[in-house]
Amino acid sequence: MNGYSKMKRIKKLGQAKKETKKIREEKLEEFEGFVSGHNACAGCGAAIAMRHIARVAGRNSIISIATGCMEVVSTSYPLTAWKLPLIHSAFENAAATASGIDAALRHLNKKTNVIAIAGDGGTFDIGFQALSGAIERNQNFLFICYDNEAYMNTGIQRSGSTPRFTETTTSPYGRVLHGKLEWKKQMPFIVAAHGCYSATASIAFLSDFHAKIKKALAIPGPKFISVLAPCTIGWKIQNSDAIEISRLAVQTGIFPLYEVENGTVKLNFDIKSRPVSEYLKRQGRFEHLNDREIREVQKKVDEIYGRIKNLSNLQIKIF
């Protein structure tokens, strides 16, 4: 190694050290709005999502949260895990409550982020009407669904988000029926059909998740993000698995990361490279799947992923 390149290297190293220090300082200053002490299960994917939502949204935000795991684990009176103003009123109305907040803020002439948070039950099923209504009314709010693919707070019952063949307490595996019969609702597209920004996100792709929250909050009117949130007890996975399973969901194409903006689809990472079996076999909820069923899941995933990729390549306005 000649002297010149050594100098260059040292200089670079110095620069890098400075950068790291800067980043560290920034991190220290970074706001934490969802803090430790909550009662979520160890390794809960949704709790990780909450932390990042609160952090990126920042202090100038009001949260309307639906009944469900995240509300229940974070607001045990007289304690709270939230350093942001937060309201919980019921299960099906996070978007309607947020509508009221949006209207009040408009009246008070305040510019504050309004974020509604709900589980898949509070989004795909019981909360769907309020969500659709609030979007149609063009309320200025961001709706984030933490999608753990079942009603977890009540003990793992199937929802409109639960994938086919999943074993839940209301879609149990039996001799005749192998878990849930129906496919998962294509919620981000259903929301996108209202004409608003709609995106998927993952706790394994944090910079993408952060960027989407920031981008969404900058758009006036309604916007929607669905973040996959592995649930240790509901998915029957290891406490240390949430991030890895989230990554596998993207890599297998089961939960692709995409955005629908101005009616046009954009696949953020075209990295589908692994068979669905790698994802399914890591989770107790899919333990019972036979080869034929795995093939069926693979076929469905290929089909949906292919469609998203095509739409992304073609850049046609679908909504």
Added chain:
Amino acid sequence: MQIKSGRAGNKDARKMIECSEAIAEATALCKPAVVATYPITPQTHIVEMLAKMHSEGRVNSEIINVESEHSAMSACIGAEACGVRTFTASSSQGIALMSEMLFIASGMRLPIVMAVANRALSAPINIWNDHSDTMAQRDAGWLQFYCENAQEAYDSIIQAYKISEQKDIMLPSMVCVDGFTLSHLWEPVKMLSQADVDSFLPVYNPLYKLDSEIPVTMGALAYPNTYMHFKKQQQDAMLNAVEVIKKTNLEFGKRFSRIYGNGMIETYKIEDAKEAIVAMGSVCSTARIVIDRLRQKGRKIGLIKIRAFRPFPNEELKKIAGKIEKIAVIDRAISLGNSGPLFIEIKATLPKSHINNFIVGLGGRDISENIIESIVKKIGQKQEIEWVF
């Protein structure tokens, strides 16, 4: 109190107005920041009027045209939690649909005011008046006022905000008018000015609100060791409301020379009465006419109008009931499997009185003077509960 008759042009000039419009006018004077609207007959005129005033720039409330009554109440909750005044109106199925949120609004101590045009509940579907919708919500923790005429409805909206928003109350209020019978009735109503209302109703400024400067968590999860304390505080607030309702009624009377009994109940010719009719809402006006006629024939009969059903006027009733031998309770609702809900409560308050219950006017069945007369004929009869068709 009966409206004094006045000629147009004098200083008592009244405006001929539909009751629903009177409610909308009174609401506009209270300047709610957010109004949630959803149509249901017979309430719709109220929110339509507010929307019209909004479109004409007469009110600067944010109007949210929600997609259901459940969301109407949810939106009111979200907005009220931000520390601003809110309003909505509903009836019947709408009240039933928002029932879940009614309990939550009260439990979260949000002093929302809602006008109700009382209507029967399905099935069979029926759009006409009775009290089943709000009676079914009597345990929701809302103050409930039943109005006799458009003037009372107008005045009660303004009073309701003042009562609900008191620091030691902080509970929501329903101002109920009989659907069609009253909601669609045109009556002369004496209007207040903005300055009148501004000087009567203080600016709403709650202790706690959703504010990014001072973050608070609202609607927390309470375990068995705290839940009961929350409920006790709600009940204490309800009981505090009795005195505040009376005080507010008196203050309103002094300011604007209109007073509704002691605020909780209003009586008519009860001083020397041996018999009494107990009723709520517009039927009280019919009862007054019948009472006048019977009095001419020498019958010592009077009226007790229950104005506040929640909180219930227990003490007020006990005070006047002593000399009254026989009571007829008129119910426009039925607690299926028992009797009229008003009767159940009156009987519990006055266990020593002879009380008959008459179930009338369900699903808009007319309650004529003849019906009231036939009820009076049966006061004191053995049969405790009777349906009058």
